[in-house]
Amino acid sequence: xxxxxxxxxxxxxxTVLTVLALVLLLADLxxxxxxxxxxxxxxxxxxxxxxxxxxxxxxxxxxxxxxxYSIFFKLIFILNVILTxxxxxxxxxxxxxxxxxxxxxxxxxxxxxxxxxxxxxxxILYLGLELMxxxxxxxxxxxxxxxxxxxxxxxxxxxxAFASAFLLYGTSLIYGLTGTTDLKAISxxxxxxxxxxxxxxxxxxxxxxxxxxxxxxAAPFHMWAPDVYxxxxxxxxxxxxxxxKAAGFAVLGRVFLTAxxxxxxxxxxxxxxxxxLTMGVGNIVALSQxxxxxxxxxxxxxxxxxxxxxxxxxxxxxLSSVMLYMFAYAFMNxxxxxxxxxxxxxxxxGDNINDYEGLAKTHPVPAVLMTIFMFSLxxxxxxxGFMGKFYVFMSAVEAGYMWVVIIAVIFSAISxxxxxxxxxxxxxxxxxxxxxxxTSPAIGLALLITATAVIGFGILPSSILTFxxxxxxxF
Amino acid sequence: xxxxxxxxxxxAVVFMIGVFGFLTRRNIIxxxxxxxLMLNGVNISLVxxxxxxxxxxxxxxxxxxxxxxxxxAAIGLAIILALFRNKATIHVDEMNEMKG
Numbered sequence: 001x002x003x004x005x006x007x008x009x010x011x012x013x014x015t016v017l018t019v020l021a022l023v024l025l026l027a028d029l030x031x032x033x034x035x036x037x038x039x040x041x042x043x044x045x046x047x048x049x050x051x052x053x054x055x056x057x058x059x060x061x062x063x064x065x066x067x068x069y070s071i072f073f074k075l076i077f078i079l080n081v082i083l084t085x086x087x088x089x090x091x092x093x094x095x096x097x098x099x100x101x102x103x104x105x106x107x108x109x110x111x112x113x114x115x116x117x118x119x120x121x122x123x124i125l126y127l128g129l130e131l132m133x134x135x136x137x138x139x140x141x142x143x144x145x146x147x148x149x150x151x152x153x154x155x156x157x158x159x160x161a162f163a164s165a166f167l168l169y170g171t172s173l174i175y176g177l178t179g180t181t182d183l184k185a186i187s188x189x190x191x192x193x194x195x196x197x198x199x200x201x202x203x204x205x206x207x208x209x210x211x212x213x214x215x216x217x218a219a220p221f222h223m224w225a226p227d228v229y230x231x232x233x234x235x236x237x238x239x240x241x242x243x244x245k246a247a248g249f250a251v252l253g254r255v256f257l258t259a260x261x262x263x264x265x266x267x268x269x270x271x272x273x274x275x276x277l278t279m280g281v282g283n284i285v286a287l288s289q290x291x292x293x294x295x296x297x298x299x300x301x302x303x304x305x306x307x308x309x310x311x312x313x314x315x316x317x318x319l320s321s322v323m324l325y326m327f328a329y330a331f332m333n334x335x336x337x338x339x340x341x342x343x344x345x346x347x348x349x350g351d352n353i354n355d356y357e358g359l360a361k362t363h364p365v366p367a368v369l370m371t372i373f374m375f376s377l378x379x380x381x382x383x384x385g386f387m388g389k390f391y392v393f394m395s396a397v398e399a400g401y402m403w404v405v406i407i408a409v410i411f412s413a414i415s416x417x418x419x420x421x422x423x424x425x426x427x428x429x430x431x432x433x434x435x436x437x438x439t440s441p442a443i444g445l446a447l448l449i450t451a452t453a454v455i456g457f458g459i460l461p462s463s464i465l466t467f468x469x470x471x472x473x474x475f
Numbered sequence: 476x477x478x479x480x481x482x483x484x485x486x487a488v489v490f491m492i493g494v495f496g497f498l499t500r501r502n503i504i505x506x507x508x509x510x511x512l513m514l515n516g517v518n519i520s521l522v523x524x525x526x527x528x529x530x531x532x533x534x535x536x537x538x539x540x541x542x543x544x545x546x547x548a549a550i551g552l553a554i555i556l557a558l559f560r561n562k563a564t565i566h567v568d569e570m571n572e573m574k575g
Contacts, residue, residue, distance in 0.1 A: 122536075126540075127539060130543045134550055137554065138554075141557060144557045147561045150561055161507075161551070162513075165493070169490060169513075169520075171517075172520045172521045172524065175536075227573045231572070294573075
């Protein structure tokens with residue numbers, strides 16, 4: 001058999017990103033001003049975003065799928081990089097970690113996420129996941145002279161490696177059962193041989209659920225999230241709370257709805273308790289937090305629980321609502337972290353909730369922006385957070401999971417307490433000490449983008465919803 | 476010929492030793508070794524399946540797992556080293572800077 005050259009069109013954006021990330025790593029040797037590398041990385045991902053449109057297709061014998069679904073997620077990842085770099089530039093100078101590798105690692109992690117979103121085969125899924133995870137472990141421990149950052153990297157690394165071993169065991173069982181690792185072939189084998197209820201299949205479903213729950217920080221595999229979010233550099237916390245979570249949902253949707261689509265009734269029984277537990281743990285433990293990064297970690301756990309409802313409903317509407325949710329979450333969470341980063345200045349950590357007391361009196365503009373993001377995270381109408389929640393809950397109601405949605409709404413009401421507490425501190429308390437804000441044009445731009453998107457897509461969500469629905473036709 | 480079940484049992488036993496080691500030991504290096512043991516348990520089952528199915532995919536995945544595990548070891552040891560420089564301990568119970 002003559003070896004056939006695979007069609008490189010669908011992987012072209014990933015190829016370009018690989019080359020650019022390597023070039024940036026080299027450019028670090030000659031460029032002394034690290035802001036330039038940040039700018040170059042934004043230009044790189046913008047070029048990749050431009051190339052995405054022409055990359056539709058399937059290649060490497062079905063191992064790599066570039067469809068509307070993956071392109072939608074890749075746009076979220078690229079947006080994530082742009083916003084992370086914008087909020088990082090000044091912050092990493094204050095933390096004295098402005099090395100060029102920082103930006104290269106962000107690009108490599110993003111490359112891993114893009115491979116995950118496009119994976120049509122469990123082998124590619126594993127490789128993408130590890131590329132993303134290994135880069136993120138290093139980024140979490142990037143402040144190598146800070147004990148908290150070391151500890152965060154350590155915990156993330158140990159539990160991440162543990163979870164990926166479970167993913168591999170699940171892969172191995174599925175491979176032994178069906179004789180393939182291709183998601184579509186697995187799906188047709190399961191349907192064709194009537195494997196529903198097979199104990200080995202159930203075991204591997206559980207293994208996959210464990211591994212993906214870890215990646216999206218769903219309970220009971222969320223224990224790493226609060227410590228890692230608190231210890232990691234704040235810009236990386238922002239990056240991790242959006243990118244890897246969205247990538248986790250991308251593979252969760254692809255694997256559970258494509259490969260295991262025919263045994264949906266069985267995995268729903270695993271995911272419903274996980275979703276309820278996640279919302280419960282996230283929202284209730286967040287009530288007692290005093291560190292804002294830690295509070296947002298629990299909030300991020302809770303949001304994973306809401307988004308899981310879209311996967312549970314299992315319909316096209318459910319999937320597009322998860323995509324919308326991840327898109328919304330990217331903007332509101334990035335915005336909140338941008339404000340948190342502004343409070344960090346030389347000799348002042350600014351990650352305690354008390355530091356926000358009276359912020360509205362001393363710095364009204366950041367206080368107004370923080371209020372918008374907190375409203376959006378709570379899910380108050382006219383913000384994009386409300387729209388995300390609304391469509392996820394709607395899809396679950398239509399799929400017949402009314403009782404789960406009622407529980408979700410109750411937890412969502414509880415969550416208002418800790419989000420609105422920040423707003424109360426900012427507007428109704430007297431400032432104790434003058435808080436210095438670290439501003440820069442880049443962070444201003446990031447806040448402008450996120451605030452505009454939170455309000456804009458909150459009032460007019462139809463454009464992005466139409467895009468998400470269009471993206472999953474033919475999924 | 477050794478039946479497939481024997482290989483699968485060996486693989487499950489090695490994997491479970493890894494899981495228990497990870498959950499019970501408190502030394503970071505040992506926990507890390509336990510994770511490697513889990514990965515090698517998976518490798519045994521993949522190679523066994525690959526042989527009995529007469530299909531190469533399993534063995535290809537094993538090569539990728541070995542490579543990624545090597546990269547993981549490099550990063551893991553680097554993180555342990557960075558931590559040890561600041562804290563001079565490799566005991567997870569002493570990793571208690573953050574609580575809540």
